[in-house]
Amino acid sequence: MAKIKPAKNASKKEVILKSAAVLFRARGFNAASMRELAEAVGVEAPSLYNHIGSKSELLHIICFKIANEFTGQLAEIENSPLDTIGKTENLIRFHINMMLNQADEVFVANHEWKYLAEPFLSNFLNQRRSYEKRLVSIIEEGVQKKELKGINPYVAVLTILSAVRGLEFLQRHKKNISATELENDMVTHLLKGIAK
Amino acid sequence: MAKIKPAKNASKKEVILKSAAVLFRARGFNAASMRELAEAVGVEAPSLYNHIGSKSELLHIICFKIANEFTGQLAEIENSPLDTIGKTENLIRFHINMMLNQADEVFVANHEWKYLAEPFLSNFLNQRRSYEKRLVSIIEEGVQKKELKGINPYVAVLTILSAVRGLEFLQRHKKNISATELENDMVTHLLKGIAK
DNA sequence: CCTACCGATCGGTAGG
DNA sequence: CCTACCGATCGGTAGG
Numbered sequence: 001m002a003k004i005k006p007a008k009n010a011s012k013k014e015v016i017l018k019s020a021a022v023l024f025r026a027r028g029f030n031a032a033s034m035r036e037l038a039e040a041v042g043v044e045a046p047s048l049y050n051h052i053g054s055k056s057e058l059l060h061i062i063c064f065k066i067a068n069e070f071t072g073q074l075a076e077i078e079n080s081p082l083d084t085i086g087k088t089e090n091l092i093r094f095h096i097n098m099m100l101n102q103a104d105e106v107f108v109a110n111h112e113w114k115y116l117a118e119p120f121l122s123n124f125l126n127q128r129r130s131y132e133k134r135l136v137s138i139i140e141e142g143v144q145k146k147e148l149k150g151i152n153p154y155v156a157v158l159t160i161l162s163a164v165r166g167l168e169f170l171q172r173h174k175k176n177i178s179a180t181e182l183e184n185d186m187v188t189h190l191l192k193g194i195a196k
Numbered sequence: 197m198a199k200i201k202p203a204k205n206a207s208k209k210e211v212i213l214k215s216a217a218v219l220f221r222a223r224g225f226n227a228a229s230m231r232e233l234a235e236a237v238g239v240e241a242p243s244l245y246n247h248i249g250s251k252s253e254l255l256h257i258i259c260f261k262i263a264n265e266f267t268g269q270l271a272e273i274e275n276s277p278l279d280t281i282g283k284t285e286n287l288i289r290f291h292i293n294m295m296l297n298q299a300d301e302v303f304v305a306n307h308e309w310k311y312l313a314e315p316f317l318s319n320f321l322n323q324r325r326s327y328e329k330r331l332v333s334i335i336e337e338g339v340q341k342k343e344l345k346g347i348n349p350y351v352a353v354l355t356i357l358s359a360v361r362g363l364e365f366l367q368r369h370k371k372n373i374s375a376t377e378l379e380n381d382m383v384t385h386l387l388k389g390i391a392k
Numbered sequence: 393c394c395t396a397c398c399g400a401t402c403g404g405t406a407g408g
Numbered sequence: 409c410c411t412a413c414c415g416a417t418c419g420g421t422a423g424g
Contacts, residue, residue, distance in 0.1 A: 030226040031311070046404075047409050055403065057371070069369075085391055113394060115227070138264065148390050152373055155381045156390055162362020163355045177348055185347045189355050193389035194335075194344050195281055232418060242420075243393050251419065 013051045016041055020058040021104040029059055029112040059112060060120040066102065066109035067127050070095075072135055082140030087186055091135070094162060096183050100168040107168050132157060160190055209247045212237055215253040216366075217300040225308040226392055242389050255308060255324050256316040262298065262305035272328055280338030285383055287331070288356060295363040303364050328353060356386055 019040040023032045034055055038045040052058060064174050067098050077087050098106050135157045142148035148156075163186065170182075215236040219228045227291065230251055234241040248254060262343050269290050273283050309320050329352045338344035344352075366378075 012408070021218070028224065028226060028310070030224060033401080035401090046406095046411085046412060050409070051334020052342045070283075088390075094272055114224070137294075146392060149384065149388075149392055151385060151390055152377060155378055156374065156385060158362050158365065159359045159385050162365075163359040168356050169358075177351065181348060182351055185351045186355055188345065189347060189352060189386070189389070191389050191391045193285075193385070193387050194338075194347060194352055195387045196342060196346050229417080240394060242395085246393070269414095297414070371419090 016048060017058060017061060018104075021062050021108050024062070024112055025104045025107040026061065029108075029115045056115075056117050059108070060116055060124075062105050063109045063113050063120070063124055065118060066098075066105050067124060067131075069098065069102075070131060071127065074131060078134065078138075084138055084145065084147045085191065087138050087189060088142070088160070091138075092164060092187050092190060094105055095161070095164040095184055096167060096186060099164060099170075099180055103168065110165060110168070130160070135161070163190055211233070211375060212244060212247055213254060213257060216302075217258050217304050220255065220258070220308055221300045221303040225304075225311045230366070240367055247377055252311075252313050254276065256312055256320075258301050258313060259309050259312060259316070259320055262294075262301050265294065265298075265370045267323065267327060268361045272347055274330065274334075280341065281387065283334050284338070285354070285387060287334075288360060288383050288386060289379055291357070291360040292363060292382060295360060295366075306361060306364070328357075343344075 016037070020032075020037055023037055025038060026032075027036070034048060035045045041048065074091070077090050077094075080087065080090070082105050084089060113121070116124055136153045137151035139148060139156050143153060145149055167182075170177075212233070216228075216233055219233055220237060222228075223232070226250070230244060231241045234244050237244065270287070273286050273290075278286060309317070312320055329355050332349045335344060335349035339346055356368060363378075366373075368372065
């Protein structure tokens, strides 16, 4: 029997997507089975296919939702009147908030994108490369204007992006550190260092 | 016929281990099949089992080899007469060198450890938690002695470890940046910041 | 080191 | 949304 996906099912699809993000993060895209996902959602595995087209569709929806949020925020920052330090600080804070508020989805976009099928894989990589280049441009401008030290802009972007990504390991220790303290300390560290 | 692993096969096992690290990194532990590994090594899949016990054995050998190298270097640094900034700088440089010189194995230990079987999984996690705690102790000492800013030591360790891990994304861009420039710029960034 | 082959599990479909 | 079931692929073994 043909699959029918009336608009009223949108909410059920969102439940599936959220469960998929949690499961793909915990087990990895390949190790996560549709039977596990079905159990998390509360149906039998074949019933999932009334709401979604395939396992890989779940992955690319999650990855591009996150990619688009990052791209949108970057455009706003580029068009803002902030100096390059201000733009960098704003970006670091945005990344930290994404890591804290959409931890599962961001984790999947960061780690499991390599299992995207074409043409989504190429698309995703292009979007990410473009994002990184635009960050490098901001840092380059800062170096030229002497607002920033004369470091390699690409290394600086890599350091910042990677440091913030590391918040995926935070989970269990969160009790001791407030979101505000975390955000401020990391901004300080990445802009001003830790040496006194 | 029983499997026999004479000492003279050690070299073939090393070939398998190196190929496994490359393959597990490129495809992920679960997605990587023993048939692909066999092809990379140049034999049929069942022949691999003359040299190894199982697929999961390959994973835990790789993970613990790397874990032991990091633990050994940390012990040396702890016993050195350096001040806390010197110890931190030494550690950052060691991590960077591991990322550059054993990229595949470090990648697997960083990303695929979650597919370790028990008791290796618990063992690995304990070793990593202990490593992190010892890093936090070094930073804590630096804060107390006023050698470092009054940041949260745990956040500082997370920032440093994550930033250095990010070098796994470097690969293709390496042409423009020498290992020395990379190492020095990242050390500067993580100790002194980028703001002028 | 190979050929032949196993039981298990996978993503997904048929049909209702 | 379910039961029943498919073809493909997996890690690994038997036997030589």
